[in-house]
Amino acid sequence: MINKNTLNWKVAGFAGEGIMTTGLLMSKTCAKHGWYIFDYTEYPSLIRGGHNTYQVHAGPEPIHAQKWKVDVLVALNKNGLAFHKEELTSESMVIFDQEDDNVDISIYNLAGKNFNVPMVKLAQKVGGSRVMANNVALGASVFFLGLDLSILNQVIAQVFSDKGQEVINLNQKAAQAGYDFVKSNGGQPVVNLTKKPGTNNRLTLTGNEATGLGALAGGLSFYAAYPMTPSSSLLHYLAAKASKAGIVVKHAENENSAVNMAIGASFAGVKAMVGTAGGGFCYMTEGLGFASVAELPLVVFEGMRPGPALGMPTWTAQGDLAFVLSASQDEFPRIVLTPGDAEEAFLLVQKALDLAEKYQLLVIVVSDKYLAESRFTMPKPKTSYSHERMGIDTKPQADESGFYPRYRTDQPVSQRTLPGTANGGYIANSYEHDKYGFATEEGPERAAQMEKRMKKMELATSGMPEQYYEADAQPQVTLLSFGSTKNPIRAARELLHEEGIESAMLNFSWLWPFPKDQVTKVLNSGSKILVVEGNYQGQLARLITQETGIKVSDQLHRYDGRPFFAEDIVSYVKGTMLKKKL
Amino acid sequence: MTEQTPPLDKYGRSAAGLTYPKHPTWCPGCGNYAIWGAIKAGLAGVNCPKEKIVIVYDVGCSGNMADFNSYYGLHTLHGRALPPAAAIKLANHELKVLVVIGDGGCYGEGGTHFINLMRGNHDITILAHNNHRYSLTTGQMSPTTDKGVKTKSTPEGVIEEPFNPVAIALTNHASMVAREFAGDIPKLAARITEGINHTGFSFIDVLQPCPVFNPNQSYEWYRANMIKLDDERHLAPDKTKAWEYAMRTDKLYIGLFFKEGKPAYHQQVSELKENTLVSRSIANIDISPFLSEFE
Numbered sequence: 001m002i003n004k005n006t007l008n009w010k011v012a013g014f015a016g017e018g019i020m021t022t023g024l025l026m027s028k029t030c031a032k033h034g035w036y037i038f039d040y041t042e043y044p045s046l047i048r049g050g051h052n053t054y055q056v057h058a059g060p061e062p063i064h065a066q067k068w069k070v071d072v073l074v075a076l077n078k079n080g081l082a083f084h085k086e087e088l089t090s091e092s093m094v095i096f097d098q099e100d101d102n103v104d105i106s107i108y109n110l111a112g113k114n115f116n117v118p119m120v121k122l123a124q125k126v127g128g129s130r131v132m133a134n135n136v137a138l139g140a141s142v143f144f145l146g147l148d149l150s151i152l153n154q155v156i157a158q159v160f161s162d163k164g165q166e167v168i169n170l171n172q173k174a175a176q177a178g179y180d181f182v183k184s185n186g187g188q189p190v191v192n193l194t195k196k197p198g199t200n201n202r203l204t205l206t207g208n209e210a211t212g213l214g215a216l217a218g219g220l221s222f223y224a225a226y227p228m229t230p231s232s233s234l235l236h237y238l239a240a241k242a243s244k245a246g247i248v249v250k251h252a253e254n255e256n257s258a259v260n261m262a263i264g265a266s267f268a269g270v271k272a273m274v275g276t277a278g279g280g281f282c283y284m285t286e287g288l289g290f291a292s293v294a295e296l297p298l299v300v301f302e303g304m305r306p307g308p309a310l311g312m313p314t315w316t317a318q319g320d321l322a323f324v325l326s327a328s329q330d331e332f333p334r335i336v337l338t339p340g341d342a343e344e345a346f347l348l349v350q351k352a353l354d355l356a357e358k359y360q361l362l363v364i365v366v367s368d369k370y371l372a373e374s375r376f377t378m379p380k381p382k383t384s385y386s387h388e389r390m391g392i393d394t395k396p397q398a399d400e401s402g403f404y405p406r407y408r409t410d411q412p413v414s415q416r417t418l419p420g421t422a423n424g425g426y427i428a429n430s431y432e433h434d435k436y437g438f439a440t441e442e443g444p445e446r447a448a449q450m451e452k453r454m455k456k457m458e459l460a461t462s463g464m465p466e467q468y469y470e471a472d473a474q475p476q477v478t479l480l481s482f483g484s485t486k487n488p489i490r491a492a493r494e495l496l497h498e499e500g501i502e503s504a505m506l507n508f509s510w511l512w513p514f515p516k517d518q519v520t521k522v523l524n525s526g527s528k529i530l531v532v533e534g535n536y537q538g539q540l541a542r543l544i545t546q547e548t549g550i551k552v553s554d555q556l557h558r559y560d561g562r563p564f565f566a567e568d569i570v571s572y573v574k575g576t577m578l579k580k581k582l
Numbered sequence: 583m584t585e586q587t588p589p590l591d592k593y594g595r596s597a598a599g600l601t602y603p604k605h606p607t608w609c610p611g612c613g614n615y616a617i618w619g620a621i622k623a624g625l626a627g628v629n630c631p632k633e634k635i636v637i638v639y640d641v642g643c644s645g646n647m648a649d650f651n652s653y654y655g656l657h658t659l660h661g662r663a664l665p666p667a668a669a670i671k672l673a674n675h676e677l678k679v680l681v682v683i684g685d686g687g688c689y690g691e692g693g694t695h696f697i698n699l700m701r702g703n704h705d706i707t708i709l710a711h712n713n714h715r716y717s718l719t720t721g722q723m724s725p726t727t728d729k730g731v732k733t734k735s736t737p738e739g740v741i742e743e744p745f746n747p748v749a750i751a752l753t754n755h756a757s758m759v760a761r762e763f764a765g766d767i768p769k770l771a772a773r774i775t776e777g778i779n780h781t782g783f784s785f786i787d788v789l790q791p792c793p794v795f796n797p798n799q800s801y802e803w804y805r806a807n808m809i810k811l812d813d814e815r816h817l818a819p820d821k822t823k824a825w826e827y828a829m830r831t832d833k834l835y836i837g838l839f840f841k842e843g844k845p846a847y848h849q850q851v852s853e854l855k856e857n858t859l860v861s862r863s864i865a866n867i868d869i870s871p872f873l874s875e876f877e
Binding site: 200203204205219222242243245246257260261262267271286290383384386388403417418421422423428429437438 | 604631632633634636641646648649652653654655656658659661662665666667669670672673674676677694695697698699851852853859860862864865866867868869870871872873876877
């Protein structure tokens with residue numbers, strides 16, 4: 001047994017065999033020990049079969065990302081052994097079921113230790129089904145990781161609370177059987193973390209759950225979507241909460257409908273949002289310009305995954321950045337937010353709803369599969385939220401023409417009226433329009449309306465907060481990224497620090513308008529610069545050059561559907577940038 | 583607003599005291615004039631303050647009516663009038679929602695919205711201006727153009743068979759299905775009033791002459807080829823009979839094909855049972871009920 005700062009657990013098996021639930025139980029068990037967690041799952045785009053993994057990285061200090069080397073690997077089948085042997089160290093423990101998959105463990109030449117646990121047999125012995133073997137594995141894992149079995153049992157009771165006491169009992173018995181089996185057959189814990197007293201001031205949730213919760217806090221009233229990974233779980237979350245929250249969630253017939261529904265709801269006066277993946281966002285682009293020219297508040301959640309076209313549905317990428325910045329024809333104001341973790345997702349979706357209403361424009365919140373579906377620890381937020389409605393004229397007066405000048409051009413944001421309000425009638429128009437909303441093709445009128453809309457970008461720029469920045473005293477290298485790449489970079493900085501390399505990082509969560517001043521300052525700070533992003537062409541690096549005129553030669557790109565690992569970033573910094581021996 | 587005829591500015595827009603903002607830009611003889619008149623008369627017949635009526639316009643000659651009316655209006659993208667119309671009703675179900683759309687937008691570009699939103703019995707009234715052509719884009723075929731007809735985009739004749747909107751609506755759970763003729767303003771106006779007052783998806787296919795791009799289907803042609811359902815003593819609850827009438831293509835039946843009472847979409851949304859969504863206060867939101875599952 002060794003004393004470590006963190007534990008890293010992984011389960012691998014066939015998709016559709018309950019691995020997601022097993023991982024959730026482990027994450028929650030670690031969180032209930034008072035620890036921070038980060039969990040990460042890989043799964044194929046199918047319902048049954050295929051290879052599915054779930055890893056939980058946990059510890060008493062903040063955990064930022066997944067980690068390459070595992071402490072305990074649960075291999076539910078032979079692929080679980082074959083595919084992950086590189087992730088083992090001499091101290092790792094592998095749990096496998098020799099009997100169930102007829103495993104000859106010797107052929108894998110595994111580093112570290114291994115332990116044969118007849119998971120399926122033990123599950124069946126306590127009266128459970130085959131899938132209950134996962135709970136046997138959890139029980140065994142809890143033992144090897146030095147965790148408290150009673151906490152696992154609490155978590156089982158919580159997660160299965162809607163399935164009845166019988167199911168809870170069965171799952172707990174299976175976990176007990178796994179725990180007892182390894183204990184009574186000479187197993188020894190492989191990790192010993194300092195326990196912290198249970199804390200109730202943190203939440204354990206995925207990026208999409210944080211987005212959904214943030215949307216509820218932000219006063220969202222109408223959400224429309226068409227399912228597409230990695231945005232579907234946001235639809236599921238909001239649909240499940242709709243009744244309790246008093247909001248309307250509409251699964252529309254397609255993405256075109258979803259975005260146009262949201263525009264209709266916004267016109268009628270409610271805070272509206274849509275959610276989709278990159279592919280669905282392609283369909284929705286038509287609505288972006290409509291919302292903008294009609295100056296109706298609209299929030300769009302866009303979850304990136306590898307493309308083009310259908311790409312790799314259940315994997316991650318940051319390749320939609322350039323598209324999101326310019327999607328839909330011609331020019332109009334937009335704000336693009338790119339939260340990096342659950343807490344930022346929670347806060348920024350509130351901000352998005354707020355800004356959309358305040359400036360009557362489009363706000364796009366860009367996530368990706370890695371952020372959307374990974375689970376994070378975040379501080380428990382305050383519970384009460386107050387929102388003032390903005391820019392709505394409740395006592396409109398028609399002007400001398402008899403119509404309401406909805407789009408008067410004396411300021412970028414003009415008051416709007418809501419249908420149902422007397423004397424406020426106007427046309428919210430997809431065509432260029434005059435101040436009443438009636439279509440126009442006159443040059444001066446067009447120019448005035450265009451200038452009115454585009455001036456909103458100045459307002460948005462003036463209200464922009466600082467980007468996430470952290471730094472050692474004398475950074476040799478500064479890492480620039482956007483969105484979820486924040487997490488492996490934070491983890492990489494810790495590894496660099498352990499090796500005595502001082503570093504800094506700037507992660508963009510506001511990409512448009514571009515935070516030019518802060519970025520220019522960082523670029524000119526004298527440290528080496530590395531841009532890390534999940535696409536082929538270096539879209540963020542190009543944007544930085546476009547906006548600051550400064551070229552960044554060191555760039556690390558990843559476009560294989562996987563997130564960055566801290567270890568890869570560290571080896572690039574050390575090997576390529578600082579020319580140190582690896 | 584006064585009813586006197588206002589002086590016009592150089593763009594054809596009246597300067598003050600308007601009953602309508604701009605003068606119509608339709609061709610002489612266009613069926614839209616009659617439909618426009620029927621809409622105004624039909625909406626006047628609805629017992630509802632003007633500000634509680636919203637018209638959602640699609641793109642086309644019919645949609646250009648957005649500039650000639652003085653109701654709250656949303657002039658949508660092409661083919662997309664129905665989704666925002668349904669959402670306006672969900673956001674504020676005290677509003678009456680009329681959709682002004684053409685055959686291209688309703689049956690072509692936005693066909694999936696037409697098919698899917700009628701299934702939900704969304705409480706909106708669809709006025710489909712069916713002139714069997716894409717007229718704003720100068721006369722290409724539309725989904726309802728007859729097979730064999732030569733148009734600019736089909737110089738050897740349309741290969742497809744025409745879309746049958748009435749039969750589809752009957753098949754696909756629309757709760758009110760009618761077809762009327764643009765040339766009969768009182769009848770169409772009454773049907774619009776009936777559609778607005780009907781709780782649920784009310785669909786009116788309007789046979790509209792386009793003398794410029796579809797001169798063959800003229801007012802006279804329609805008058806010679808229409809049969810009034812009233813003359814057949816058709817009773818609206820009889821769906822089977824309605825189908826028979828809808829499937830006949832050598833003659834066009836006009837009138838009310840079908841009507842039934844059933845709950846509208848918003849009436850089946852639990853969150854909307856008590857109040858409208860737009861009246862939901864966001865001044866004090868408490869998220870504590872949503873935190874326990876993440877603790």
